Amino acid sequence: MSIIQILFYLLSGLAVFAALMVLLSKNPVHSVLWLIVVFFAISGHYILLNAQFLAIVNLIVYAGAIMVLFLFVIMLMNLNAATEPNQHIWMKLAGVIAGGCFLVMLVSLASQAGDMANKTVLMKEGNIGLIKELGKILFNEFVIPFELTSVLFLSAMVGAVVLGKKDNTQ
Amino acid sequence: MNAIIFSALWGVVMMFSGIATQNRKTITGLSILGLVLLLGINCLHAYGIWVIKMDTKGAMHFDSIGLFFNAIAFFATLLYVVLSGKDIENTGVHAAEYYALIFFVLTGVSILTAFNGLLMLFLGIEIMTIPLYILTGADKRNLKSNEASLKYFLMGSFSTGIMLMGIALIYGATGKFGIAGGVSLAPSTGLSVRPSFLEVGGMILLFVSMCFKVSAAPFHFWTPDVYDGAPAVFTSFMATIVKSAGFFAFIKLFDAHTAVLGDSWNILLPFVILITLLIGNITAVFQQSVKRMLAYSSIAQAGFMLFALYGNNDLAKEGILLYAFSYSLATIGIFAVLIKLKDYSLDGFNGLATEYPFLAFSTTICLLSLAGIPLTGGFFAKYYMLSSAIKAGGIFWLVIAAVLLAAVSVYYYFRVIQAMYFKTGAPSFNQPITKAFQWALFGVAVMIILLGLFPTLLLNFFYF
Numbered sequence: 155m156s157i158i159q160i161l162f163y164l165l166s167g168l169a170v171f172a173a174l175m176v177l178l179s180k181n182p183v184h185s186v187l188w189l190i191v192v193f194f195a196i197s198g199h200y201i202l203l204n205a206q207f208l209a210i211v212n213l214i215v216y217a218g219a220i221m222v223l224f225l226f227v228i229m230l231m232n233l234n235a236a237t238e239p240n241q242h243i244w245m246k247l248a249g250v251i252a253g254g255c256f257l258v259m260l261v262s263l264a265s266q267a268g269d270m271a272n273k274t275v276l277m278k279e280g281n282i283g284l285i286k287e288l289g290k291i292l293f294n295e296f297v298i299p300f301e302l303t304s305v306l307f308l309s310a311m312v313g314a315v316v317l318g319k320k321d322n323t324q
Numbered sequence: 325m326n327a328i329i330f331s332a333l334w335g336v337v338m339m340f341s342g343i344a345t346q347n348r349k350t351i352t353g354l355s356i357l358g359l360v361l362l363l364g365i366n367c368l369h370a371y372g373i374w375v376i377k378m379d380t381k382g383a384m385h386f387d388s389i390g391l392f393f394n395a396i397a398f399f400a401t402l403l404y405v406v407l408s409g410k411d412i413e414n415t416g417v418h419a420a421e422y423y424a425l426i427f428f429v430l431t432g433v434s435i436l437t438a439f440n441g442l443l444m445l446f447l448g449i450e451i452m453t454i455p456l457y458i459l460t461g462a463d464k465r466n467l468k469s470n471e472a473s474l475k476y477f478l479m480g481s482f483s484t485g486i487m488l489m490g491i492a493l494i495y496g497a498t499g500k501f502g503i504a505g506g507v508s509l510a511p512s513t514g515l516s517v518r519p520s521f522l523e524v525g526g527m528i529l530l531f532v533s534m535c536f537k538v539s540a541a542p543f544h545f546w547t548p549d550v551y552d553g554a555p556a557v558f559t560s561f562m563a564t565i566v567k568s569a570g571f572f573a574f575i576k577l578f579d580a581h582t583a584v585l586g587d588s589w590n591i592l593l594p595f596v597i598l599i600t601l602l603i604g605n606i607t608a609v610f611q612q613s614v615k616r617m618l619a620y621s622s623i624a625q626a627g628f629m630l631f632a633l634y635g636n637n638d639l640a641k642e643g644i645l646l647y648a649f650s651y652s653l654a655t656i657g658i659f660a661v662l663i664k665l666k667d668y669s670l671d672g673f674n675g676l677a678t679e680y681p682f683l684a685f686s687t688t689i690c691l692l693s694l695a696g697i698p699l700t701g702g703f704f705a706k707y708y709m710l711s712s713a714i715k716a717g718g719i720f721w722l723v724i725a726a727v728l729l730a731a732v733s734v735y736y737y738f739r740v741i742q743a744m745y746f747k748t749g750a751p752s753f754n755q756p757i758t759k760a761f762q763w764a765l766f767g768v769a770v771m772i773i774l775l776g777l778f779p780t781l782l783l784n785f786f787y788f
Contacts (some may be wrong), residue, residue, distance in 0.1 A: 177329065186484045206653045206676075229690060256490050258526065259528070263521035263522075263524060264521060265523050268523055294381070295381050296383070297381070298378070298380045298383050298384065298444075299383060299443050299447055300445060302328070302435065302444075302447050302451070303447060305428060305431050305451055306447065306450055308332075308335075308336070308428070308455060309335075309424075309454055309458075312421055312428075312453055312455075313425065313454065313455060313457065313458035314459075316416075316418045316421045316425075316458055316462070317420075317458060317461060317464070321416065321464065
């Protein structure tokens with residue numbers, strides 16, 4: 155086993171474990187902190203896939219900005235284990251059944267997949283994740299979607315103003 | 325490209341119109357002008373007279389059916405603004421912004437009718453739904469509106485996450501965003517070339533999230549609350565134009581992909597159709613509020629539109645155009661009346677016919693069309709859907725079930741008619757019913773009847 159494969163298994167194990175801990179922690183703040191660990195592990199995978207830019211963006215945007223926002227919201231709302239709503243047993247059962255069906259589907263699909271066997275990393279293969287390539291693709295092949303995204307942001311901005319502005323006249 | 329660019333630009337124009345003028349009539353007039361121009365520019369594209377050409381690198385493909393659907397959506401929006409423009413103005417203080425958001429939604433609709441890849445599908449769906457989250461919460465002082473908006477936002481974001489996961493899996497399997505279905509990059513080691521497990525899983529996730537967007541059961545739970553909580557004017561918009569556009573995208577997306585799913589598709593889809601029809605129709609029977617009843621009825625209508633997905637032939641494509649148009653007309657008509665009423669419950673309609681017989685007549689036509697009574701547009705819409713499914717074969721039992729459930733739907737639509745004609749009462753209105761409004765609604769009723777007599781009138785435009 156090469157060093158890369160060891161890293162791969164280490165990061166995968168860490169990601170799965172941290173993801174489980176997100177769900178299992180009683181304290182929402184701990185969940186958020188575990189989520190940050192998940193993002194770090196995923197960023198590690200990106201680096202293994204030779205996508206450094208994506209790895210850094212993932213850290214800055216998700217682990218940095220969004221998780222801080224999450225923490226703020228949780229602390230502002232003062233959520234803790236005691237205020238967790240008591241869910242109905244049938245709700246839990248329905249959730250387990252639905253999630254279980256999805257798991258069975260994914261596992262059965264994965265077990266049929268010959269094309270996924272023995273594939274772990276793409277270290278030093280391809281340069282698609284590098285920032286130079288990303289820029290080229292973004293402004294050549296995907297320039298139309300890129301420009302149209304501006305409409306999306308514009309409408310979100312209009313929305314934020316509409317919802318956030320004080321109605322003085324009413 | 326014409327419609328996409330123009331609708332986005334006019335959205336910006338509407339935004340700035342709020343600075344230039346505080347007169348709400350002017351703003352509504354400006355948006356009507358914009359919609360007429362948009363319709364014209366789209367027709368110029370459809371007939372090839374003036375086309376903004378742009379190298380989209382295969383991200384988009386403009387075909388006549390998509391452009392024609394655009395025309396239907398823009399025309400329905402035009403009718404909607406003409407009928408309910410006053411109510412949009414009175415929902416809050418930001419009339420110009422609401423119109424801007426409506427134009428952005430139309431940008432999303434025109435992307436969805438032309439997408440040629442999953443990336444554009446995603447962008448189209450998001451551009452279409454994000455303004456809706458805001459329009460749902462437009463009535464800021466109303467707690468129900470706030471709740472509906474938040475609920476819609478959270479659940480919508482969740483289903484978007486599922487869609488993204490599906491897109492990621494499909495991209496992983498095929499290495500491209502195309503919707504052509506293509507052979508997988510890495511075929512499995514089996515004897516024959518079979519789609520990669522990632523692609524199958526991705527398609528199922530896409531199916532789930534699209535079902536959510538068009539409110540097909542079992543992913544319909546948000547619909548009644550959101551449609552009920554949102555200001556009625558915007559419910560009307562959401563339940564008609566946006567929903568039909570979602571269906572159009574759904575059918576376009578799965579057009580070439582049903583082969584990937586193989587036999588499981590023939591189990592999955594009939595199941596979804598059946599429970600959508602069942603839940604929509606049966607629950608609608610028990611509703612006391614007409615607004616909520618229309619929300620369930622829109623689920624039931626979604627069940628019918630899903631037949632086009634099953635049929636997946638020329639008849640289905642003609643049918644979805646017809647269905648989108650007749651359903652939008654009828655629902656916009658009923659909502660236009662409902663918005664004016666103070667009381668949204670069934671009793672609110674009591675005695676409408678004695679006070680405004682002309683108005684009640686037009687409303688009755690709309691309700692009959694939704695129920696699918698012959699001589700109205702709704703009949704042929706349902707007829708096309710069911711015959712496309714029969715032509716595709718295999719689910720005759722489901723067609724019979726659909727006809728039976730359509731009969732159930734007659735019951736709850738007729739309860740409104742009964743309230744209007746056979747019960748006494750004095751309906752109270754938020755706004756005076758003007759002559760112009762009555763004639764506009766009558767115009768809608770005439771269109772519905774024309775569609776019911778000559779459905780080819782609409783379809784001939786398509787083949788022109």
